[in-house]
Amino acid sequence: MRRVSILLALAAGIISVSCGYHVGGQADLVPKSVQTISVPRFNALTTRYKLVDVLPQAIAQEFSGHTRFHIANDPSAADAVLNGTISRVYFGASVIDPPTGKATTVQITVVLSVNLIDRRTGRILYSRSNWSFRESYQYAIDAHQFFDESGPALDRLGRDVARDVVSSVVENF
Secondary structure (H helix, E strand, O other), rough: HHHHHHHHHHHHHHHHHOOOOOOOOOOOOOOOOOOOEEEOEEOOOOOOOOOOHHHHHHHHHHHHHOOOOEEEHHHHHHOOEEEEEEEEEEEEEEEEOOOOOOEEEEEEEEEEEEEEOOOOOOEEEEEEEEEEEEEEEOOOOOOOHOOOOHHHHHHHHHHHHHHHHHHHHHHHO
């Protein structure tokens, strides 16, 4: 009985390898000719100016720290350029305190598009539009306890966006 279960496990392993399955984070579908990537300031179709700097910086750090790519500050010195456009930013109450009717939790929603372009050929290596990201933060009801949590929430959102963008570009999801 034990021998049968070992053989079944071995057969399942062989089948899964032959079907193209792989461990997440191991693929690198960006051409080997791309060694440096530039992530310039994003375009914004919104008035939330801080995100045009926060998101590219977080993405550049994620590329630098978790991939084989080097980051070039100057797009003309890079093999590929990751352009982004922030199309919408929403701030809305997601939890309301019933007695006061005031928001206690605010949710930020950012919608963006990104394109990774091979600078030499102009070929689009990766593209995704209408990509939505969300982050929540607490909002104090009492003015004496108020601490503006929106800045740290934008930083957390930037890290989440960076992780997803870099993973998607490298794995080409």
